[in-house]
Amino acid sequence: xxxxxxxxxxxxxxxxxxxxxxxxxxxxxxxxxxxxxxxxxxxxxxxxxxxxxxxxxxxxxxxxxxxxxxxxxxxxxxxxxxxxxxxxxxxxxxxxxxxxxxxxxxxxxxxxxxxxxxxxxxxxxxxxxxxxxxxxxxxxxxxxxxxxxxxxxxxxxxxxxxxxxxxxxxxxxxxxxxxxxxxxxxxxxxxxxxxxxxxxxxxxxxxxxxxxxxxxxxxxxxxxxxxxxxxxxxxxxxxxxxxxxxxxxxxxxxxxxxxxxxxxxxxxxxxxxxxxxxxxxxxxxxxxxxxxxxxxxxxxxxxxxxxxxxxxxxxxxxxxxxxxxxxxxxxxxxxxxxxxxxxxxxxxxxxxxxxxxxxxxxxxxxxxxxxxxxxxxxxxxxxxx
Amino acid sequence: xxxxxxxxxxxxxxxxxxxxxxxxxxxxxxxxxxxxxxxxxxxxxxxxxxxxxxxxxxxxxxxxxxxxxxxxxxxxxxxxxxxxxxxxxxxxxxxxxxxxxxxxxxxxxxxxxxxxxxxxxxxxxxxxxxxxxxxxxxxxxxxxxxxxxxxxxxxxxxxxxxxxxxxxxxxxxxxxxxxxxxxxxxxxxxxxxxxxxxxxxxxxxxxxxxxxxxxxxxxxxxxxxxxxxxxxxxxxxxxxxxxxxxxxxxxxxxxxxxxxxxxxxxxxxxxxxxxxxxxxxxxxxxxxxxxxx
Amino acid sequence: xxxxxxxxxxxxxxxxxxxxxxxxxxxxxxxxxxxxxxxxxxxxxxxxxxxxxxxxxxxxxxxxxxxxxxxxxxxxxxxxxxxxxxxxx
Numbered sequence: 001x002x003x004x005x006x007x008x009x010x011x012x013x014x015x016x017x018x019x020x021x022x023x024x025x026x027x028x029x030x031x032x033x034x035x036x037x038x039x040x041x042x043x044x045x046x047x048x049x050x051x052x053x054x055x056x057x058x059x060x061x062x063x064x065x066x067x068x069x070x071x072x073x074x075x076x077x078x079x080x081x082x083x084x085x086x087x088x089x090x091x092x093x094x095x096x097x098x099x100x101x102x103x104x105x106x107x108x109x110x111x112x113x114x115x116x117x118x119x120x121x122x123x124x125x126x127x128x129x130x131x132x133x134x135x136x137x138x139x140x141x142x143x144x145x146x147x148x149x150x151x152x153x154x155x156x157x158x159x160x161x162x163x164x165x166x167x168x169x170x171x172x173x174x175x176x177x178x179x180x181x182x183x184x185x186x187x188x189x190x191x192x193x194x195x196x197x198x199x200x201x202x203x204x205x206x207x208x209x210x211x212x213x214x215x216x217x218x219x220x221x222x223x224x225x226x227x228x229x230x231x232x233x234x235x236x237x238x239x240x241x242x243x244x245x246x247x248x249x250x251x252x253x254x255x256x257x258x259x260x261x262x263x264x265x266x267x268x269x270x271x272x273x274x275x276x277x278x279x280x281x282x283x284x285x286x287x288x289x290x291x292x293x294x295x296x297x298x299x300x301x302x303x304x305x306x307x308x309x310x311x312x313x314x315x316x317x318x319x320x321x322x323x324x325x326x327x328x329x330x331x332x333x334x335x336x337x338x339x340x341x342x343x344x345x346x347x348x349x350x351x352x353x354x355x356x357x358x359x360x361x362x363x364x365x366x367x368x369x370x371x372x373x374x375x376x377x378x379x380x381x382x383x384x385x
Numbered sequence: 386x387x388x389x390x391x392x393x394x395x396x397x398x399x400x401x402x403x404x405x406x407x408x409x410x411x412x413x414x415x416x417x418x419x420x421x422x423x424x425x426x427x428x429x430x431x432x433x434x435x436x437x438x439x440x441x442x443x444x445x446x447x448x449x450x451x452x453x454x455x456x457x458x459x460x461x462x463x464x465x466x467x468x469x470x471x472x473x474x475x476x477x478x479x480x481x482x483x484x485x486x487x488x489x490x491x492x493x494x495x496x497x498x499x500x501x502x503x504x505x506x507x508x509x510x511x512x513x514x515x516x517x518x519x520x521x522x523x524x525x526x527x528x529x530x531x532x533x534x535x536x537x538x539x540x541x542x543x544x545x546x547x548x549x550x551x552x553x554x555x556x557x558x559x560x561x562x563x564x565x566x567x568x569x570x571x572x573x574x575x576x577x578x579x580x581x582x583x584x585x586x587x588x589x590x591x592x593x594x595x596x597x598x599x600x601x602x603x604x605x606x607x608x609x610x611x612x613x614x615x616x617x618x619x620x621x622x623x624x625x626x627x628x629x630x631x632x633x634x635x636x637x638x639x640x641x642x643x644x645x646x647x648x649x650x651x652x653x654x655x656x657x658x659x660x661x662x663x664x665x666x667x668x669x670x671x672x673x674x675x676x677x678x
Numbered sequence: 679x680x681x682x683x684x685x686x687x688x689x690x691x692x693x694x695x696x697x698x699x700x701x702x703x704x705x706x707x708x709x710x711x712x713x714x715x716x717x718x719x720x721x722x723x724x725x726x727x728x729x730x731x732x733x734x735x736x737x738x739x740x741x742x743x744x745x746x747x748x749x750x751x752x753x754x755x756x757x758x759x760x761x762x763x764x765x766x767x
Contacts, residue, residue: 031478032477034474058477062470063470063503066466066467066470066500070470072474073471074470074474076474078479078482079478097464227479229438232459235462236462237464245408398759400750415709416754417754420755424756609709610711
């Protein structure tokens with residue numbers, strides 16, 4: 001673990017989530033970023049463009065999100081930690097390269113500051129309706145990791161975590177903010193460099209000739225190389241064998257895609273990050289993520305004031321889901337209430353995991369503003385009766 | 386001296402060290418021009434003296450998009466149209482690399498057209514080799530942005546009627562510092578152009594007109610790949626320094642070839658360093674450009 | 679060139695080159711580029727087929743080849759190349 005102190009702005013700051021995300025990326029060692037302006041995410045790259053020249057990073061504003069999302073893959077294969085930043089409409093354009101990153105196992109971070117959709121939707125107002133897109137938006141079958149911060153402090157902390165996870169699992173990580181978290185200004189404490197946990201890229205120690213780019217020597221993830229080191233490796237979005245060469249047959253597909261899925265799915269409990277409170281004797285658990293988790297707390301308090309026994313489970317890593325934990329909760333409560341700024345995305349997965357053992361109640365909201373906490377309280381009270 | 390059948394003790398083809406021989410034979414049809422361009426590219430690398438460990442090749446999708454997979458370099462087969470922005474990230478993240486984009490007309494000019502014009506405008510220090518077979522080969526010969534008027538294509542069964550792009554003019558007007566066009570017939574000139582383009586700091590662009598015997602020549606009743614090569618030989622006129630606006634290609638018409646543009650302009654990283662140094666002074670440490678002595 | 683090497687060059691015997699052709703018959707797809715564009719007309723296509731059903735080239739006129747390797751440069755399938763063999767008089 002090595003932290004470049006140049007990227008760490010140690011101290012107490014008053015930052016919005018977008019700026020905190022930038023600082024998290026710099027602290028994590030990100031030294032290449034590409035972006036295209038889009039509200040409400042632009043402040044992330046505005047700050048990067050100002051900060052990078054002082055610390056040896058390169059920012060380029062590309063011609064569109066297609067270009068941004070693959071330029072960061074190019075930089076990753078040149079050995080840099082890299083990131084791109086966008087919001088819904090740009091995220092749609094980036095799907096192509098989320099798929100390429102998943103297929104080629106390129107560690108890279110995609111930030112999506114979610115706004116209301118579909119299409120141009122509500123550019124300046126919040127939404128959480130890209131959650132399924134983050135998971136399944138590119139064609140084909142693959143797994144990614146998605147994190148949802150609920151404060152500027154978490155925008156800093158979890159951006160570092162997003163980079164760490166992308167390096168550890170060689171997977172594109174979706175950093176799913178929302179307009180509220182992105183534009184909310186709060187105190188952000190940036191620790192000293194030596195207090196940060198930063199995961200370095202695991203480059204192979206095998207010499208050229210004894211190394212295969214997609215052979216898994218240990219665990220789930222192949223060791224990485226970078227261009228210019230003499231490995232003369234080949235990377236392709238086609239289904240490939242351990243050598244990295246195209247292999248157009250079902251056996252190669254089964255071996256490769258199965259591993260791409262399993263390296264995340266079978267490690268879901270290890271990847272999982274959540275905050276659980278008061279679930280031991282709860283009748284109802286409110287499951288939420290991102291800004292909605294803070295709104296939900298108000299609803300929980302209102303319901304508790306009327307006698308409801310409510311616990312909370314806040315997902316920090318939303319994909320993969322903490323399946324074991326959700327199944328455990330489903331086995332002991334009357335209902336799981338899921339408020340989210342969409343008409344049912346994460347709730348569908350919760351319902352699947354509950355498997356009929358408990359009721360899953362969606363509290364939908366189209367976005368544009370956060371939930372009315374009373375709607376959440378009402379839903380809790382209704383099921384706890 | 387007699388013809389020798391290659392055996393274990395015969396010398397190997399001089400291009401073999403530059404190719405992934407474990408992937409041969411390649412996918413290209415008999416008489417396809419792409420292999421000839423790759424042959425020339427391998428020889429351009431031989432004579433350029435670069436450390437091949439520092440040369441990276443990036444392709445998009447399509448027949449020419451398969452080139453990356455056959456070259457024994459760090460090689461990247463990316464998505465359709467996006468080879469240039471991938472190469473941009475690769476080059477900017479490690480300017481020590483010599484980065485070459487090798488792809489086709491559909492990939493670079495149609496779906497990737499936006500990236501081409503902006504990389505040229507920014508003067509990203511990469512070389513783009515565009516093999517122009519005048520249609521989409523991999524998918525079965527559909528009309529493309531370089532299909533000449535009246536030529537038959539699978540989605541233009543009555544002949545193409547859109548104005549095609551004049552590729553050198555496009556690259557020139559967007560700011561490329563080196564622009565040349567050759568055909569797959571012009572093997573020595575093409576090899577030299579590839580060498581020059583790679584040595585040129587900034588965005589260099591080489592169009593290579595090449596046959597697609599299976600889909601372009603056959604469907605247009607123009608014979609096979611060899612007939613196309615004879616046509617290139619007969620109807621090409623070398624005009625170095627010609628104004629790129631005058632080098633349109635009409636259906637089976639004259640082809641103006643040569644080196645059209647060779648000029649100096651700061652690369653993206655040079656311009657970035659210049660601007661930041663001017664504005665930030667000693668707070669800025671210049672970023673490597675790959676062009677340091 | 680230095681005076682010394684110039685002097686040396688004068689002393690050397692006159693050199694002559696002949697060509698040697700190498701063909702990987704099974705790699706050939708019979709496009710005919712090498713035969714058509716050989717500047718000396720030294721090559722012809724075999725009447726025999728290779729395993730893929732193509733007619734590979736062969737050196738039909740030994741004396742005409744000088745090993746310029748233009749055939750090697752044209753070959754889209756990396757199936758032919760030539761080299762110069764120095765012959766001293």
